[in-house]
Amino acid sequence: STTRKRLLEAFSAADGEFLSGQALAEIIGCSRTAIWKHIEELRKDGFELEAVRRKGYRIITTPEKVNENEIRLGLQTKVLGQSIHYLESTESTQKIAHQLAMEGCPEGTLVIAEEQVNGRGRLTRTWYSPKYTGIWMSLVLRPKLPPIMAPQFTLIAAVAVVQAIEEVCGLYPGIKWPNDILMGGRKVTGILTELQADSDRINAIIIGIGINVNQEKEDFPEELRHIATSLFVEKGEKISRAGLVQCILLKLEKYYQIYMDRGFAPLKILWESYALSLGKNIIAHTLTGKISGRAVGISDEGVLKVEDGNGQIHDIYSADIEMMP
Numbered sequence: 001s002t003t004r005k006r007l008l009e010a011f012s013a014a015d016g017e018f019l020s021g022q023a024l025a026e027i028i029g030c031s032r033t034a035i036w037k038h039i040e041e042l043r044k045d046g047f048e049l050e051a052v053r054r055k056g057y058r059i060i061t062t063p064e065k066v067n068e069n070e071i072r073l074g075l076q077t078k079v080l081g082q083s084i085h086y087l088e089s090t091e092s093t094q095k096i097a098h099q100l101a102m103e104g105c106p107e108g109t110l111v112i113a114e115e116q117v118n119g120r121g122r123l124t125r126t127w128y129s130p131k132y133t134g135i136w137m138s139l140v141l142r143p144k145l146p147p148i149m150a151p152q153f154t155l156i157a158a159v160a161v162v163q164a165i166e167e168v169c170g171l172y173p174g175i176k177w178p179n180d181i182l183m184g185g186r187k188v189t190g191i192l193t194e195l196q197a198d199s200d201r202i203n204a205i206i207i208g209i210g211i212n213v214n215q216e217k218e219d220f221p222e223e224l225r226h227i228a229t230s231l232f233v234e235k236g237e238k239i240s241r242a243g244l245v246q247c248i249l250l251k252l253e254k255y256y257q258i259y260m261d262r263g264f265a266p267l268k269i270l271w272e273s274y275a276l277s278l279g280k281n282i283i284a285h286t287l288t289g290k291i292s293g294r295a296v297g298i299s300d301e302g303v304l305k306v307e308d309g310n311g312q313i314h315d316i317y318s319a320d321i322e323m324m325p
């Protein structure tokens with residue numbers, strides 16, 4: 001908003017000195033209550049502000065960004081993230097990545113935003129992507145493979161993200177087939193893999209990764225509070241988003257290479273070691289109906305195998321999985 005813009009300008013001009021509520025109200029032309037509300041908003045967005053009686057407010061730290069400099073400094077990959085498109089705000093990084101892929105961008109191109117105003121999940125679902133607190137990114141890969149292999153990339157990306165979370169945060173999430181990463185039963189990450197392809201050849205795979213990093217519990221909208229969590233909520237400490245992005249890119253590059261050299265088998269074993277639903281009774285909600293049974297494993301193509309009560313095995317290509325207690 002323009003008020004916020006003016007507020008930030010006033011704080012930049014003050015250069016770390018205190019500004020009283022009254023002074024701010026005058027500069028911006030609104031009430032002191034309105035100023036206080038905007039200060040609270042800034043706090044939510046990751047600004048650290050000090051408020052001292054009779055002196056007023058000052059900014060101590062501005063939120064860590066995930067801009068090109070932050071990500072490039074210390075990035076150890078050869079391909080992934082070597083081309084970075086950073087946006088303060090965008091509809092969806094998937095959309096931008098699709099456009100760039102269509103225009104012929106190089107493999108490994110990373111699109112990352114501080115905020116998505118129309119973040120997408122699977123089908124017609126939305127992905128809540130508030131400013132400065134999460135990782136909202138899309139990666140363009142160009143493997144020389146037939147389109148049928150694409151779903152495996154969701155699983156490979158999930159392994160990379162879980163391992164990066166372990167390494168950077170010391171937390172131990174699990175994977176719910178095919179695209180959710182959970183902690184304590186709540187979703188901390190969603191992955192969306194999309195494709196540009198001819199009938200026999202992939203032109204580009206766009207891997208969208210959304211991670212709730214530094215949100216507090218109350219930051220989630222009501223309808224997500226019981227199904228979503230963030231790394232901050234789980235760990236009790238703020239986490240460097242840029243550091244986590246770097247680690248994800250490095251892991252993903254490694255596993256992508258292994259996959260291209262040796263196929264899915266080694267990754268399947270890794271994926272299974274993080275899987276939450278295997279061996280459990282589940283209900284798979286597919287577009288055409290429900291299948292209940294025990295999740296017995298995934299195939300070499302990344303397809304979920306479910307054994308029903310009659311011992312018949314069903315191949316699940318795409319579904320939402322409900323885990324039974």
Ligand code: BTX
Binds near residue numbers: 093094137138191212
């Ligand atoms: P999904 O369809 O499996 O999950 C979407 C569902 O998850 C929503 O319907 C809602 O219930 C819940 N949800 C929405 N936002 C959040 C959130 N922040 N945390 C936890 N649960 C949530 C999952 O789809 C795939 C999401 C991919 C998101 C990335 S972000 C970068 C890229 N750009 C983009 O537009 N999407 C991808």
